[in-house]
Amino acid sequence: xxxxxxxxxxxxxxxxxxxxxxxxxxxxxxxxxxxxxxxxxxxxxxxxxxxxxxxxxxxxxxxxxxxxxxxxxxxxxxxxxxxxxxxxxxxxxxxxxxxx
Numbered sequence: 001x002x003x004x005x006x007x008x009x010x011x012x013x014x015x016x017x018x019x020x021x022x023x024x025x026x027x028x029x030x031x032x033x034x035x036x037x038x039x040x041x042x043x044x045x046x047x048x049x050x051x052x053x054x055x056x057x058x059x060x061x062x063x064x065x066x067x068x069x070x071x072x073x074x075x076x077x078x079x080x081x082x083x084x085x086x087x088x089x090x091x092x093x094x095x096x097x098x099x100x
Contacts (some may be wrong), residue, residue, distance in 0.1 A: 005056045009073075012049045013080025015042040020077055049074055054082045060090065 015038070023038040050071065057067040070086075074077035 002091050005052050008049055009080050009083050010053055011055040015045050
């Protein structure tokens, strides 16, 4: 479950980067508007991230503060990289936990 959450976190973070640094500037600088589809995809991915973070935080026995920090990382540009490093460390501590 932790690996799936890590993958979702990376995809969701990249969708935020795409929205903020590609779709929005192209709308205002080039007049090419694809903010709506990118924004919709990012919104759906973020909702999946929130739901999966609740599940993973329960399974991994995270504190509420740890879960809130994961949520904070999902709304800060490039915060997903910080979360990814944390998830990698957690996975390294218990490599067999994902198999069950």
